[in-house]
Amino acid sequence: MIRPCEVGAAVAASRMETVEKRIGEPSRERLDGAESALAEPRQSVVVAGRYTGGVNADHDRLPPTRWESWNPVTGCTKVSEGCRHCYAERFAERWRGIPGHHYEHGFDLQLRPERLEVPLHWKRPRRVFVDSMGDLFHESIPDDYVREVFDVMKGAPQHVFHVLTKRADRMLALAPSLPWPPNVWMGVTVESGRHAARANALRRVPAAIRHVSAEPLLGPLDALDLTHIDLVIAGGESGPGRRPPQPDWLRGLRDRCVAASVAFAFKGWGGSSQSEGGRLLDGREWRQSPPLPFAHGGPIQQPLF
Numbered sequence: 001m002i003r004p005c006e007v008g009a010a011v012a013a014s015r016m017e018t019v020e021k022r023i024g025e026p027s028r029e030r031l032d033g034a035e036s037a038l039a040e041p042r043q044s045v046v047v048a049g050r051y052t053g054g055v056n057a058d059h060d061r062l063p064p065t066r067w068e069s070w071n072p073v074t075g076c077t078k079v080s081e082g083c084r085h086c087y088a089e090r091f092a093e094r095w096r097g098i099p100g101h102h103y104e105h106g107f108d109l110q111l112r113p114e115r116l117e118v119p120l121h122w123k124r125p126r127r128v129f130v131d132s133m134g135d136l137f138h139e140s141i142p143d144d145y146v147r148e149v150f151d152v153m154k155g156a157p158q159h160v161f162h163v164l165t166k167r168a169d170r171m172l173a174l175a176p177s178l179p180w181p182p183n184v185w186m187g188v189t190v191e192s193g194r195h196a197a198r199a200n201a202l203r204r205v206p207a208a209i210r211h212v213s214a215e216p217l218l219g220p221l222d223a224l225d226l227t228h229i230d231l232v233i234a235g236g237e238s239g240p241g242r243r244p245p246q247p248d249w250l251r252g253l254r255d256r257c258v259a260a261s262v263a264f265a266f267k268g269w270g271g272s273s274q275s276e277g278g279r280l281l282d283g284r285e286w287r288q289s290p291p292l293p294f295a296h297g298g299p300i301q302q303p304l305f
């Protein structure tokens, strides 16, 4: 069920999120920058709820070095085996039933319109993980709301937005009605060969950069067609009940990326924590990335993580 939350003031949202941080929110959910938005003097103007420009010209040319999460929607439902140990669900459900908590309703799908414009107020360029606490193309999110999220990304060319979905069919269905600015990197999760067809949908979307997330990697991806894919990010699962990847699955995927000149990044083997297993694959780190767009002084290569 969608629970549109009340459109509150940014200050109120910021206070609420600060409390979350104090009680131990992990880094993946990075307050959506609400605190930093307040800390940085605004050089832009918001009229009738919409950004009207004014990005600092110097900052606009800097490459983004900091990752941020931005969650204009939170909550989701499971679609495939990669969801079994959904980190976002585990995190959100910890707070279910706590009155006034941001995740009082746990992992139920909620639109968060009060967060829509947060990235417009981040002055310094960032890499932004869109909906780390859900899936923007969830079937219960209204089309117009998805379009609003894309409009915000288009209005914030200083950032690079990374959108990731397992709902490739809906992404493809909505694609013609969405703007596709060069700062939006669109990705699908392909955790095993069973879901390689998600990449077929991605290939038909006019995103500047198309990426495949093979995380958690649960099987060999020999069936994954890398045509028109710019980046593959692979990684093992972390946390209770984790399903470790086999080294040969990763080697095979890496070798195919190298042969096809597709950027390859390896986030690590996973373990009881994300960093436990380390991130070396055959003795080296893999942190390749496609070049950043010209808006960031590009094309320049910048390691992803």
Ligand code: SF4
Pocket: 075, 076, 077, 078, 079, 080, 082, 083, 086, 087, 088, 089, 133, 134, 135, 166
């Ligand atoms: S699609 Fe993503 S956010 Fe949704 S349940 Fe699956 S892993 Fe969690």
